[in-house]
Amino acid sequence: MLRERFSTGTLLATGKPWRVRRFRLLLWGMALLLTSAGCAVKxxxxxxxxxxxxxxxxxxxxxxxxxxxxxxxxxxxxxxxxxxxxxxxxxxxxxxxxxxxxxxxxxxxxxxxxxxxxxxxLPALNILGTGGTKSGGGDATSALQGIAAVASWELDxxxxxxxxxxxxxxxxxxxxxxxxxxxxxxxxxxxxxxxxxxxxxxxxxxxxxxxxxxxxxxxxxxxxxxxxxxxxxxxxxxxxxxxxxxxxxxxxxxxxxxxxxxxxxxxxxxxxxxxxxxxxxxxxxxxxxxxxxxxxxxxxxxxxxxxxxxxxxxxxxxxxxxxxxPKITLNASVAAFTSEAIQLKDDWKNPVSGAGARLLAPVYQGGALQTxxxxxxxxxxxxxxxxxxxxxxxxxxxxxxxxxxxxxxxxxxxxxxxxxxxxxxxxxxxxxxxxxxxxxxxxxxxxxxxxxxxxxxxxxxxxxxxxxxxxxxxxxxxxxxxxxxxxxxxxxx
Structure with missing residues (x-):
């Protein structure tokens, strides 16, 4: 059933695999570039x-x-x-x-x-799955059925x-x-x-x-x-x-x-x-x-x-x-979703993917880090x-x-x-x-x-x-x- 619903494209489908490959190459390229530019440990x-x-x-x-x-x-x-x-x-x-x-x-x-x-x-990889009936399952996301792969990697x-x-x-x-x-x-x-x-x-x-x-x-x-x-x-x-x-x-x-x-x-x-x-x-x-x-x-x-x-x-x-x-973490995800209760956008196509980065820079912590x-x-x-x-x-x-x-x-x-x-x-x-x-x-x-x-x-x-x-x-x-x-x-x- 789930495979049929995702006939337009899943993680293993052939909808547009070149996007996924290009995304992966871009992610690894950025990571290697930033890592090689990092400080060497003493x-x-x-x-x-x-x-x-x-x-x-x-x-x-x-x-x-x-x-x-x-x-x-x-x-x-x-x-x-x-x-x-x-x-x-x-x-x-x-x-x-x-x-x-x-x-x-x-x-x-x-x-x-x-x-x-x-x-x-090493990078962290997590799988997220969600599903529910037409009437929902008790929360806002239960009306969606789908699966997502989420990766994150903190650059050292x-x-x-x-x-x-x-x-x-x-x-x-x-x-x-x-x-x-x-x-x-x-x-x-x-x-x-x-x-x-x-x-x-x-x-x-x-x-x-x-x-x-x-x-x-x-x-x-x-x-x-x-x-x-x-x-x-x-x-x-x-x-x-x-x-x-x-x-x-x-x-x-x-x-x-x-x-x-x-x-x-x-x-x-x-x-x-x-x-x-x-x-x-x-x-x-x-x-x-x-x-x-x-x-x-x-x-x-x-x-x-x-x-x-x-x-x-x-x-x-x-x-x-x-x-x-500062800490820099790369994030990437690939997902496929469908729903019988929620109307998705007309141009929605599975799979969807995205990539980004998160920056966390400590500014003031009361001197805790220096201590x-x-x-x-x-x-x-x-x-x-x-x-x-x-x-x-x-x-x-x-x-x-x-x-x-x-x-x-x-x-x-x-x-x-x-x-x-x-x-x-x-x-x-x-x-x-x-x-x-x-x-x-x-x-x-x-x-x-x-x-x-x-x-x-x-x-x-x-x-x-x-x-x-x-x-x-x-x-x-x-x-x-x-x-x-x-x-x-x-x-x-």
């Missing part, structure tokens, strides 16, 4: 320019002052620990962590904002829309970098939690050995008391020492359960404290190349995110400045200051970790010797107690010293592993090769 400050502005007066050294092995920083640091179970737990944590799911959603949101900003640069003469698109793209890259750093942080926390769980298990073993030693010492003291070699005082001291060590063992048991539960929560499991851990600490990998301070600024994801936030703020300034200038520019400018200053703060903290992180690693290596050598000496001393005082040359207080004190020396050595060995993970995180090295590739892909975008 680029945000380069990485070097940003570094000089944010870190003015700070000279980066050619190498780390706290030492470190020379060479480029490598990705895939998780594989260097050669612990398959740890790799499985990290993969589980990255997949199931609620915090990472939140970050992943933010990345998707940022990507959609980019699509939204890109859409503003001053770069406002392009600045908005570029700002959205920079925000997307920033969000991607934040997500990668969150993944690396989760991987690092999982690794350190795994090492802590093993440490507390080994602490349990040491505590149990100390309890057994105290039990043997109590049994020996009771026999000496029975034969009259010693008095009740020694028996009481031995019992008190055993009670203290048993209490310490109970505290270590709780610490081990809490460490396992914390690890289970981190990887997204219910905290049952049933996760089985290694019975020996993971072997500390060999020397780690640490690169140079300047490379840190270029590769660490949280610094890349801060750098891109500065670029996004720069583009928002351009967008705000362009908003003060918006000032706000965006201050936001960029804030972003630069945040970049500087993050860069200094990142540099300090590396220097502190390198110093801690060097200190822990020195302490390990000292404590290994100390454990040997304490064990030898304990054996000697035990022999002296049996022969009556040493009293119970000397034996108890030496037992506690041996216990403390073994725990200190274990703590240092576990801390060495944790600090190695901290160094990887501080240097910005990715825990997996795929995340290093993702970083490069995001930067290329």
């Amino acid at each position: 680029s945000p400050p380069s990485r070097e320019e940003l570094r000089q502005q944010a870190l003015a007066g700070i000279e980066l050294p050619a190498e780390w002052r706290a030492g470190g092995w020379p060479g480029p920083v490598a990705d895939n640091w998780l594989a260097s620990f050669e612990d398959d179970r740890l790799a499985i737990l990290v993969a589980e944590a990255v997949t199931r962590s609620p915090d990472l799911r939140i970050s992943a959603v933010k990345v998707e949101q940022a990507a959609e904002y980019v699509n939204l900003a890109k859409a503003t640069l 003469l001053w770069g406002r829309l392009r600045y908005g698109r570029n700002g959205a793209q920079e925000s997307y890259v920033s969000t991607m970098a934040d997500f990668e750093f969150a993944c690396q942080s989760i991987a690092a926390s999982t690794a350190k939690g795994w090492f802590t769980a093993t440490e507390t298990l080994l602490q349990q073993q040491i505590a149990e050995e100390m309890v057994r030693s105290a039990e043997l010492l109590l049994a020996l003291t009771e026999k000496r008391y029975e034969v009259g070699v010693t008095g009740q005082e020694d028996v009481a001291l031995a019992q008190a020492s055993l009670g203290t060590l048993r209490d310490s063992a109970a505290q270590v048991d709780l610490a081990h359960e809490q460490a396992i539960r914390a690890l289970e929560l981190l990887i997204g499991r219910y905290p049952t404290a049933e996760l089985k851990v290694r019975r020996q600490l993971t072997k500390l990998p060999g020397p780690l190349p640490v690169g140079i301070p300047l490379e840190l600024i270029e590769r660490r994801p949280d610094l890349i995110a801060a750098e891109r936030r500065v670029a996004a703020a720069f583009n928002r300034i351009g967008e705000a400045k362009a908003a003060r200038l 918006q520019v000032e706000i965006r400018t201050l936001e960029q200053k804030e972003a630069v200051a945040e970049y500087a703060a993050k860069a200094l903290r990142a540099l300090g992180d590396v220097e502190n970790v390198l110093a801690a690693i060097e200190n822990l290596a020195r302490r390990q050598r000292l404590l290994q010797r100390n454990v040997v000496d304490q064990q030898r001393a304990f054996e000697l005082v035990q022999t002296g107690y049996r022969t009556g040359t040493v009293d119970m207080r000397g034996v108890q004190q030496q037992l506690l010293d041996l216990h403390a020396a073994r725990l200190n050595l274990l703590r240092v060995q576990s801390e060495q592993l944790s600090q190695r993970v901290n160094l990887h995180l501080a240097l910005g090295g990715s825990f997996g090769a795929d995340f290093g590739n993702r970083r490069q892909q995001a930067l290329n975008q």
Whole structure:
């Protein structure tokens, strides 16, 4: 029915198609001419320019002052620990962590904002249809039957829309970098939690050995008391020492359960404290190349995110400045109408088309547009200051970790010797107690010293592993090769 009514010409009819084609060519020609004549958008400050502005007066050294092995920083640091179970737990944590799911959603949101900003640069096309009976449908237009295609396109003469698109793209890259750093942080926390769980298990073993030693010492003291070699005082001291060590063992048991539960929560499991851990600490990998301070600024994801936030703020300034200038929008339409209730003009012929332009020039808005520019400018200053703060903290992180690693290596050598000496001393005082040359207080004190020396050595060995993970995180090295590739892909975008 509708096709028959429009037999004189529709959008798809052959009434006068050359008019439509000529109109389209004219519209596109005008748009391309005006767009090409528009202002080019400015680029945000380069990485070097940003570094000089944010870190003015700070000279980066050619190498780390706290030492470190020379060479480029490598990705895939998780594989260097050669612990398959740890790799499985990290993969589980990255997949199931609620915090990472939140970050992943933010990345998707940022990507959609980019699509939204890109859409503003394209023409908009809408279809309008209307119809009704002879008596009308309740409004003035319902007596008409027809269809219309309406197009509009805002010409981005001053770069406002392009600045908005570029700002959205920079925000997307920033969000991607934040997500990668969150993944690396989760991987690092999982690794350190795994090492802590093993440490507390080994602490349990040491505590149990100390309890057994105290039990043997109590049994020996009771026999000496029975034969009259010693008095009740020694028996009481031995019992008190055993009670203290048993209490310490109970505290270590709780610490081990809490460490396992914390690890289970981190990887997204219910905290049952049933996760089985290694019975020996993971072997500390060999020397780690640490690169140079300047490379840190270029590769660490949280610094890349801060750098891109500065670029996004720069583009928002351009967008705000362009908003003060006139807006020109091209409009065009093609339509076909008929009516059984309204008498159209005798010379009315379908389809009808038209084209035009709309100009909107802000004249006075109470200073709102200039205020918006000032706000965006201050936001960029804030972003630069945040970049500087993050860069200094990142540099300090590396220097502190390198110093801690060097200190822990020195302490390990000292404590290994100390454990040997304490064990030898304990054996000697035990022999002296049996022969009556040493009293119970000397034996108890030496037992506690041996216990403390073994725990200190274990703590240092576990801390060495944790600090190695901290160094990887501080240097910005990715825990997996795929995340290093993702970083490069995001930067290329």
